[in-house]
Amino acid sequence: MTKLSELEPKFMHEVANTPRGKGILACIQCGRCSSSCPIARLVDEHNPRQLMEMIILGSRDEVLHTKLPWYCLSCFTCLDRCPQGGDVAEVMFAIRNLAVREGNVPDGFAAQAGNLIKTGRVVTPAMMMINKREKLGLSKTPSTAIEEVQKILKKTTLDKMMASRRTVKE
């Protein structure tokens, strides 16, 4: 819970001004996103409508410094069903992007970024698979361009963002 004195009313506009966050302005709190969400069925803590409400009210700290933005797995059901065209799943991306800038990146996501920076890919074949592929007459590993990926991520500063991540509050 966020106390009245800690609310940051400008937060909604901070979110709306990010590339994928505009949809927050359209939210009418109907809750169709929550009733469509496969994760909300299983996890009490994850409630897209409530999360939208928290953004609107300005619970900035609670939204950006907890696990709340990280449950959504972007199945886009809420986005297709939002009666306002409110792009809930897109807003989820927006708040995760903001959370990253505050150092909030869960381990699983950081691991994906780590692989990407190191290999140019999120998933790479294990040694056993490389041998198996060779036996099957397939290319050992898909050809990739690690250096170019690293240059891109340096320019977008994703590498720096990952280096400065912190532990997420429970």
Place this chain on the structure above:
Amino acid sequence: MKYAMFWGCLIPAREPNYEVSVRKIMPAFGVKLVEMEGTNCCAPFGIQSLDYMSWLALAARNLCIGEEMGLDIVTLCNDCYESLLMVNTMLKTDHELKNQVNEILAEVGKEYKGKIDVKNMIDVLYDDVGVKKVKDAVKKPFTGLKVATQPGCHLTKPKRIHFGERKFDAFDELVRATGAETIDYDRRQSCCGGPLRGINDELARDVARMKLISIKNAGAECIVTVCPFCFLELDMSQLEIKRHFKEEYNLPVLHFAELLRMAMGMKLDDWETKSHRVPLNPLLKDRLQEG
């Protein structure tokens, strides 16, 4: 028909059985898949969650390679498809955004122009090859086999980049072209839980379980999918569910390319059969090579 083939990361690294089946069936329909050299991660959900511009630039770099080849890109993986299709759609319509992305791409000597389209294997088979030709290629139809189709979220959602739910029906029609029966089940459009793997494994398993219950209740004998995440998730989680909940679903999971390949009269090799954790043998004995 010639396409630039984007295999992605997951399929070559974890599911060569998918890759091999696609390589075997597509030439039979006159489809030539040209390898894309020097691609990178498509920037799926996990990377998009971290940074918007990294997503756009990484996806656009892959699109540039397709443009340089002068070919439309074909993807197999739903996540690759969603990422490349969405970025292609956005950059084609938003010139300012395109300029911003090209500024980043200039670092690596590339420029996105917006000259090609992104397709999924299902688009190619349905739109370019056509259901009739697929039907004609079927030599050993799966008559009477009750299939639950799992197109996966990003084959059809969000609707605005996929032009409605047409692809749901396209996928089902292609499955029926193999002689199988497609059954409806209530959680057909819902997520398999796959994206949560490595992030929250227990939750991933529980999401998959909701889906499996729905499929079993509808009376399906197996699951057919096009998405490598759905394949791994629905196959693997059945073992975890057996251990954790003491529930057995016994629903073999097949890639659509494998189903079609078997329907075309080719048998799956022993190593491919073993790539499925839920055994295929009881259902498909006569279509598998002896190990």
